[in-house]
Amino acid sequence: MNKKSNNLKPSDFNTQRKPTWCLGCGNFGIWNSIKKAFVNLGLKNHQILIVYGIGCSGNTTNFIKTYAFHALHGRALPIATGAKLANHKLNIIVMAGDGDGVGIGGNHFIHSCRRNIDITYIMHDNKTYGLTTGQTSPTSDKGYKTKSTPLGVIEEPINPVSLALSSNATFVARGFSGDVKYLTNIFESAIKHKGFSFVDVLQPCVTFNKKNTYDWYRERIYKLESDKEHKKEDLISAFKKSKEDMGGKIPIGVFFQQEKPSYGDGLKQIERKPLVDHVINDIDINNLLTSYF
Amino acid sequence: MGKKVALIGTAAMATAMRQINPDVVSAFPITPQTAIVQDFASYVHNGMVDTEFITVESEHSAMSACVGAASAGARVMTATSSAGLALMWEILSIASGLRLPVVMTNVNRALSAPINIHCDHSDSMGARDAGWIQFYSENSQEGYDNLIKSIRIAEDENVRLPAMVMIDGFITGHSTEILEILEDSQVKGFLKENKAPYSVLDIENPSTFGPLQLTDYYFETKKQEADAMVASMDTIKAVCKEYRELSGREQPLVDTYMIDDAEMAIMVLSSTAGTTRSVVRELRKDGIKAGLIKPRLFRPFPKEEIIESTKNLKALAVLDRSDSFSGQGGPLYSEVRSALYDLDTKPVITNYVYGLGGRDTTIDQIKKAFNDLSSVAKTGKAENLVNYLGVRE
Numbered sequence: 050m051n052k053k054s055n056n057l058k059p060s061d062f063n064t065q066r067k068p069t070w071c072l073g074c075g076n077f078g079i080w081n082s083i084k085k086a087f088v089n090l091g092l093k094n095h096q097i098l099i100v101y102g103i104g105c106s107g108n109t110t111n112f113i114k115t116y117a118f119h120a121l122h123g124r125a126l127p128i129a130t131g132a133k134l135a136n137h138k139l140n141i142i143v144m145a146g147d148g149d150g151v152g153i154g155g156n157h158f159i160h161s162c163r164r165n166i167d168i169t170y171i172m173h174d175n176k177t178y179g180l181t182t183g184q185t186s187p188t189s190d191k192g193y194k195t196k197s198t199p200l201g202v203i204e205e206p207i208n209p210v211s212l213a214l215s216s217n218a219t220f221v222a223r224g225f226s227g228d229v230k231y232l233t234n235i236f237e238s239a240i241k242h243k244g245f246s247f248v249d250v251l252q253p254c255v256t257f258n259k260k261n262t263y264d265w266y267r268e269r270i271y272k273l274e275s276d277k278e279h280k281k282e283d284l285i286s287a288f289k290k291s292k293e294d295m296g297g298k299i300p301i302g303v304f305f306q307q308e309k310p311s312y313g314d315g316l317k318q319i320e321r322k323p324l325v326d327h328v329i330n331d332i333d334i335n336n337l338l339t340s341y342f
Numbered sequence: 343m344g345k346k347v348a349l350i351g352t353a354a355m356a357t358a359m360r361q362i363n364p365d366v367v368s369a370f371p372i373t374p375q376t377a378i379v380q381d382f383a384s385y386v387h388n389g390m391v392d393t394e395f396i397t398v399e400s401e402h403s404a405m406s407a408c409v410g411a412a413s414a415g416a417r418v419m420t421a422t423s424s425a426g427l428a429l430m431w432e433i434l435s436i437a438s439g440l441r442l443p444v445v446m447t448n449v450n451r452a453l454s455a456p457i458n459i460h461c462d463h464s465d466s467m468g469a470r471d472a473g474w475i476q477f478y479s480e481n482s483q484e485g486y487d488n489l490i491k492s493i494r495i496a497e498d499e500n501v502r503l504p505a506m507v508m509i510d511g512f513i514t515g516h517s518t519e520i521l522e523i524l525e526d527s528q529v530k531g532f533l534k535e536n537k538a539p540y541s542v543l544d545i546e547n548p549s550t551f552g553p554l555q556l557t558d559y560y561f562e563t564k565k566q567e568a569d570a571m572v573a574s575m576d577t578i579k580a581v582c583k584e585y586r587e588l589s590g591r592e593q594p595l596v597d598t599y600m601i602d603d604a605e606m607a608i609m610v611l612s613s614t615a616g617t618t619r620s621v622v623r624e625l626r627k628d629g630i631k632a633g634l635i636k637p638r639l640f641r642p643f644p645k646e647e648i649i650e651s652t653k654n655l656k657a658l659a660v661l662d663r664s665d666s667f668s669g670q671g672g673p674l675y676s677e678v679r680s681a682l683y684d685l686d687t688k689p690v691i692t693n694y695v696y697g698l699g700g701r702d703t704t705i706d707q708i709k710k711a712f713n714d715l716s717s718v719a720k721t722g723k724a725e726n727l728v729n730y731l732g733v734r735e
Contacts, residue, residue, distance in 0.1 A: 122372075152399040153400040178371055181371040181373060182376070184376070184380070184397070197397050199388075
């Protein structure tokens with residue numbers, strides 16, 4: 050993957066459809082960053098499959114020109130897993146929200162982490178259910194008032210970064226959709242990583258989440274590189290950093306990265322070539338069967 | 343008497359829930375149902391109900407929480423649509439198998455794939471064999487009424503089965519209609535105490551819910567469930583009669599329009615009955631003997647009423663807003679054909695699958711079906727039994 054070897058521009062990943070998100074939606078930052086990342090990595094449209102969940106993030110299906118699969122709510126990761134095993138040459142990215150990832154599909158998230166399947170999960174984390182017009186999500190701050198929780202959320206939020214770390218993900222990062230340049234870098238590193246890479250993207254929902262706004266984030270976020278003591282190879286340090294958001298400051302950047310065999314490594318069936326490239330028309334199984342007759 | 347209000351369909355269902363005042367509601371947002379539980383959350387917030395409201399992480403969890411609460415003897419309600427109902431599927435048969443009277447609204451929406459948010463009945467028809475009583479509602483009024491009746495029916499000691507009430511997504515769910523609602527006190531007076539025969543919280547009489555039954559007892563348990571569904575018909579009729587006296591609304595299990603001297607009729611569930619009724623009215627002006635049959639109840643299947651309503655017909659078209667992909671037409675068609683099979687004289691019965699994914703079903707389409715039917719009535723033969731109405735080919 051040579052840098053910019055594809056001679057493409059970010060706009061070459063546009064479709065004929067213009068995004069339908071609200072003006073100022075955090076999705077625009079993610080949309081711009083991922084297209085830039087594809088260009089910087091030299092990826093062509095046909096080399097990428099994006100699997101989407103349900104939500105405003107899922108609507109991206111119509112706005113990025115790659116192979117695409119619009120899955121059911123919560124089920125993007127298993128579909129991406131199946132696709133990766135069928136054709137491991139594809140660069141597979143999952144785009145789904147916080148509800149998708151740590152709510153209805155939470156089980157798939159922790160198992161994808163521990164499985165270390167070589168896909169990239171970009172979580173559009175706006176701490177709310179935007180598409181259904183603003184209900185509480187699993188990452189909503191405690192006390193957050195929504196139409197479904199007029200008295201305020203009484204549960205503790207899930208911290209997706211901590212969860213990914215404790216579930217043995219091998220690349221764990223957090224980005225901010227208001228910083229496209231930095232987010233692009235994180236996406237590039239995540240896609241290049243061999244194994245399960247997770248990026249929790251803090252993303253304002255300008256229509257329904259009046260608490261976690263661009264200003265609210267800008268007052269709190271800082272880049273992990275500014276803390277010289279943090280090493281991304283150090284899981285304990287990563288975990289400590291992931292818990293910092295409780296204290297008011299929110300670190301962004303790569304928390305943790307580790308090289309490990311990914312799911313599928315060592316599978317004889319896909320050692321030489323992807324499953325889809327195997328020719329299965331002329332296989333004679335008579336010899337095998339005769340041993341049982 | 344009640345009062346007339348203008349509400350969207352989801353608000354009508356939420357209003358019924360407020361008046362029912364269940365002990366526990368657990369739900370998860372999904373279009374086009376979301377507005378129901380959102381309204382209900384505000385009732386909880388404003389202290390208008392005594393309900394424990396649980397927001398969960400999926401419909402699977404919502405129905406599971408309902409089952410847990412109902413096992414403790416609570417009056418339990420929820421609401422969902424489409425993929426939400428599909429995700430509940432595993433738990434639907436647990437609610438019915440444990441004979442727990444959970445009552446829910448399903449705002450009908452097409453199942454994926456492709457993803458679609460509009461109305462058809464593939465979601466609830468996919469759950470037709472889950473052991474739940476099923477009501478279909480033409481409009482908000484019927485949805486509201488069916489929901490209140492369902493509580494009484496489901497909780498009756500001779501029934502103890504869960505019930506779901508369908509309204510058409512967007513068409514009914516998001517449209518403002520005038521309906522007459524009962525006084526809160528009337529609903530309160532209509533409902534009886536929910537006397538659960540067993541409760542996981544009854545420490546004097548400890549009980550276990552859902553333990554293993556293999557070849558020894560499972561079959562008997564399921565037969566009891568089947569018997570309860572058959573026997574529920576008496577309770578359903580009694581409750582509907584009592585509700586009629588309370589509300590003044592005549593709502594037979596199988597409604598008919600202009601059927602007495604009709605030679606041909608269309609049978610259809612839910613909102614499309616309204617379109618069909620206006621077509622029948624128009625055809626009657628031209629002297630065409632057309633009629634409408636609208637079942638309100640689908641589970642248990644009102645066989646006797648269906649036979650009675652079709653007895654004078656020469657031709658009947660059954661409209662299905664879902665396909666069973668069997669090659670033999672939709673689910674309502676199969677049920678009706680089966681119900682009439684043993685009769686010596688019966689109409690020729692054809693099927694039209696219509697309105698999938700919210701495709702608008704127009705007056706012209708219904709007229710076309712009647713037009714086909716009139717030649718079936720004349721010749722006694724149908725060219726095609728299974729047809730698709732309003733699809734581009």
